[in-house]
Every structure is written in C-alpha cells, then in structure tokens.
Amino acid sequence: MNRAELSELMIEKVSEVLGVDQAEIGEQTDLGAEYAVDSLELMEIGARLERALGVRMQIEDLLGMRNIGHAVDLVAARIPARPA
Structure with a gap:
C-alpha cells in the first residue's frame, strides 16, 4: 500500500468515526483543534x-x-516492508 492509498484509508476511517464527510478531511486536518477528537475516538x-x-x-x-x-x-x- 502506497502513501496515497494509506492516506485515503486514514481519511475514510476518521470520517466513519467522526461522522463527517471525507471531503472535509485532508492531510493538514488537525483532529484535536478542528474536531475536538478525544482519546476514545482516537x-x-x-x-x-x-x-x-x-x-x-x-x-x-x-x-x-x-x-x-x-x-x-x-x-x-x-506496516512491514514488502519485497519488490
């Protein structure tokens, strides 16, 4: 899995937990400051x-x-490195 795919997966999972649209979340999104994410949500x-x-x-x-x-x-x- 490359970084872009991993980023998409991360955004998908954060979106599911927070109940927000994936389009609202990007790599610079600060979960604490923007969504007041607590330790249970993390x-x-x-x-x-x-x-x-x-x-x-x-x-x-x-x-x-x-x-x-x-x-x-x-x-x-x-994620363990996969052989080429």
Missing part, C-alpha cells in the same frame, strides 16, 4: 486501522497524532 480510529491493515498501533502514537498527515506517517512506519 482509539476507535486506531482499532479500525489495525483491522483494515493488520498492524498493531501503539497508544502513544495515537495520542501523539498532530494531523492526518502525521498519522499516515505513523501508520506507514508500522
């Missing part, structure tokens, strides 16, 4: 990403997300 987003990607997210990573782009980078670091 945990739900993390759980959905874990199920979709088959990776384990660290609680510290979820709580430390600054914006969607940062979250994509954190998730990308958790």
Whole structure:
C-alpha cells in the first residue's frame, strides 16, 4: 500500500468515526483543534486501522497524532516492508 492509498484509508476511517464527510478531511486536518477528537475516538480510529491493515498501533502514537498527515506517517512506519 502506497502513501496515497494509506492516506485515503486514514481519511475514510476518521470520517466513519467522526461522522463527517471525507471531503472535509485532508492531510493538514488537525483532529484535536478542528474536531475536538478525544482519546476514545482516537482509539476507535486506531482499532479500525489495525483491522483494515493488520498492524498493531501503539497508544502513544495515537495520542501523539498532530494531523492526518502525521498519522499516515505513523501508520506507514508500522506496516512491514514488502519485497519488490
């Protein structure tokens, strides 16, 4: 999965949890400042990403997300490299 696909998946999962249109969310979207996302919502987003990607997210990573782009980078670091 490339970064663009991962970004689309992240936006989809955030949209599902927050109940907002995907078009309202971009890589610079600050979940805390713009949507007052709390730790439970972040945990739900993390759980959905874990199920979709088959990776384990660290609680510290979820709580430390600054914006969607940062979250994509954190998730990308958790996905094992696939042989070419």
